[in-house]
Amino acid sequence: MNRDELPHTTRPVLQEAETQVLTRVWQCFAGQPFDDAELSALSVPPLSGAEVLAAVTGLVRSGELQSAPKAWGERWFYIPENHLAALQEQFYELPPEIYAAAEPALKQEAAPGLPRDVLQALLFLHQEGGLELTARGTIHKRQLQKLNRLKTGLQPEHVYALGVSDQHPDLYPPVAAVLLDLLLTLGLVREQAGSLRLDSKAVRAWLALPEESMHALIFQQVLNRYGAPSVPLQHFRRLLCCRKLSPHAWIKGDVLVASIAGFQAKPAAMESVTAGAQAWMNFMAAAGWADIGQCEQGRPWLSLRLPGHALLSPPRGPIDESSLSIQPCLYVQPDGDILVLPDAPLSVHWDVARCAERLSEDRITTYRLTRESLQAAARQGYSAGEMLNGLMRYSLSGIPESVADAVQLWGQSDVAASPESSADREKLHCSEAAGQSAAPEQAGITKNLHTRGFALQKGLIHHDHLVERLEPDFNVPYADALFPGLKDIPRSWTRELRSYHRSTAEKLMETALGWRMALELGAAESVVRFIPLQHEPAPWKMTGLLYEQESAAPRRVVLGAEDWPRLRILLPLSCE
Template sequence: MNELTNAERRTLEWIVLRFAEEPFDAGALERASRGRLTGYEAELGIERLRGRGIVETRRKAWGETIHTLAPGLLADWQAVFAPGLREAATPEEAVEPSYEPKAGFAKLLLFFVAEAATNGLTLTQKGTFHKKDVQRLASRIDVANEDLAGLAVDYLHRDKLDKPLAVLFDAALRLGLLRPGPGAVEPAPERIAAWLARPNGAIQEELTALWWDVYTPADVWLQHAAAAIRGLPAGRWFSLRRLADALLAAGVPTNGRTEEEAREAIAAYWAGPMAAFGLLELGACADGPAVRRPEPQRADEDDGWYVQPDFDVIVPPTAPFAARWELEACAEYAGGDTVDRYRLTKASWERALARGREPERLLAALKAHALYGVPEPVETALRQWSAAYGAVTLEDVTLLRCRDAKDAAYIRGDEELSACLVAQLGELDFIVDRSKAKALADRLQRQGFSLRQAGERAPAAMEPSEDAAKPEEAARRSAPSGIVYSRRNAALFPLDPSPEGTKPLRDKLAAVPQAWLRSLRKYHASTTRELLEAAIDVRTKVRLVVDGREVDFVPKRVAPSGADWVAQGYIDGEEASVTAAACGEAQLLVPEQA
């Protein structure tokens, strides 16, 4: 901060407080300051701040130039220009915490993705969920629609999908854990495995960052509130009212709200919804709501579970997500909040086996995370269920049917054709190896058989996709943008490699008589008028002696007034008019050049 020049510091202060992360141009910055910052100062400040990496300049397709504060810097500079935020800290003994337990964003997302992977999630023709699936998913999500009433966001299928499910579906899509397929939402196994392998604390941090990125609106007041909350040290209580008051005192615009409405907006848009997803803790202090960012879980705190003799599995919040995923596959969720309970049943175990899970690997995972082992009766039952499963199998198979015994005998005896067969059924029919069905069809046609297709065969579920050998391509395709509409799009425009900056103003300044810049001097009224008009053209200010008082005047227009003229503009941020008769000495001022 000490390295910034005065023009840079003043420009940055107006950018941070008045625009936060919103795009702006120098004209908007000049207007927002109401004469406290001239257009020349704004252009010069932006130019220098861009050189320091604090401001970015982008160019729209039609040539318009916009500027933004560089990503990730708002909270840091907010702390400089709104120092009162530090005074919002509240002693723990002065806060009455709300002890309503919440599952948390990360665990709810795990539930959502596991439901889609384990039980399927089909889509209607319009691309939304079926009512029965919505009800099934909602039964596992402990966030009510009312909890998110203040989170004013728009999203796809909002008439069919409640906001809590939309938040989770959006997160699953943005992280690439799920992807819309033909008629159903499909899990992305590689992405899920990579996500589950991370420590619980890292998953929570990623989801918190995703929340800020997706739900920060194009509203300067709420952007500042987000930066203030984001910058709070974890584990300490802060008064929401005092946070809001610090922003108001710094001059942050409320986007048309009254001061009380601005305070309530922070609680409604940020605190309530984030607490519903376990991203904040709520409490009450003497002057209203208080918030606390939860302490992140350390990697060395990841823990296991407790397998009970009655087949229940008690899962503490520190259990690794990769381990929970195994439980989701082979056990029934029986409820919980901070601590969860699962139940191992024959149906749930067989469901996992039916989806291709190997019983020994499932049992090994259950035992690996059981803090006091798996009770012998439970292990015995699981082994018995595994041994009994599949004694009789119903299968959908691909049949090759022959019209006469001569063709069947030829196919059975041909080495190339018989390699594609699994077994013969009776005299005329064969079971075909599904993975070789296309090869068999090609070989039959090459040998002169006229093949009739009884129906199009759907590809086997585990067949590798074209992109399986190209992980980066698969990852790119499996990470759509989500269903929540973003309200911020400045970053969609490319960075301007060579913005004009102050050059046009410097060129104009070079044409001005240099004597006007050197010192405060008395001029003829007509010359003073020319000096003021030059200041308007260069977008700078003039030092004037008005009725014997020296002031810095930012002229905006000069108009005739009888035989003389009157200049209108700003003095000390207030609108002011200066007549020709009142003017004494004058000097054209430009901001610092060093």
């Protein structure tokens, strides 16, 4: 069963031990899988190893953890990705000093955003009529170089610092690789007849989305695939999406990193975690999600442009274009310049850029109508009448007569009807019919995005995340499999706190050690909890952790046969 098809139910009420174990699993592993050996080494004081194991099996049954087969009968365990945000809200408290009181020096301002970069790539493919593929299945160098020269907020150093790899690192420059990856994974292009061509239906659905939904879809695509599988860095990336973090406030990145440093039993090298966190913050700025600042001591701070939790939320679906009323949002100047205001939908940028050259993008994006741009639009089937109608619909001040005359002159239908343009139009639009019926093998992986008009496809960029290769199942062992021979011991060993003959008491304690269970020891009026760790046969001794009632912290002690007048094995709750 695919992880996306797993049943979603209301989260169950957990036993106290299960909550303790789930907290520690989240801290130590985040969304990364762990195996039986790592489970055996997991320390969750004051629980015994048996109690931890029983809690994990209970968490798998309840759906809080998933399990997948490994080799030789062993298993993988991991937290389902769609549970991570809720567990983060439940188990993580922001450090009180997380926010900066003073304004830092601005080091990297948020770029216009990856949705704008994707738009530039869509326009490039539209103008080119697609991207031709070589016999090796790669893009021709000439087109690739032109794609890489697009004006985007993303720079090569932002991609290199993440340490991601693509299928052809020797062929695809980093920015071009990201743009192609996003076009592929968002389903905006598809391979047809030896080229990558726009899927017109998917492009229209994409452009009908609110821009914040575009940000969310892109973020959810890159969160894991572009982020390193390191547990501390996965925590860092997701903590920036915490509901408790205020957008537009300056967040101390170094404090956030320090707050997760002690989560793991074997803390990662802080230098690598700090470098990875800085790389992710820089990428967020390039993607349009955050501003990066630097305090006087040189430590990195960031301010979220968008609420982090909104980037993880299900995006709003496409807008019904028949009921959509776009307010005028641009000015057409007599010299042919078009000034598009900041809040203009990307669908307006798409319509304008199809017939004009982009000059600059800041708060206001500037385009220019030129003879070359109008003739290129005509060759792509964008008639002079359509251009003028679109500009009139969006313009706040109408269209100067000189501009209307130029559009009529240079965007004439006879230019659009040239043999060259007919071929180009067929290349551009033939993928629309192809988009109406996805290949059978794509049906499963695209099902969750079909309602939004997109088809999720395999991209170019990835980190090697083991969890993506696992197939979860529901084969969870019960007590008799977890603790073989449990039914064969005398019931009094687990039911009564009593004294035994020395040889029986030694055997009872050795049995508890084999199952990694705790013991209850009674002497005089006191009762203590003891977790055996190591047995020495001659003379007979047992080393372990002793939890006394008056102290939460255990003492490591060595007990002999004469040190426990009464005892019993403490079964995990699920085995009683």
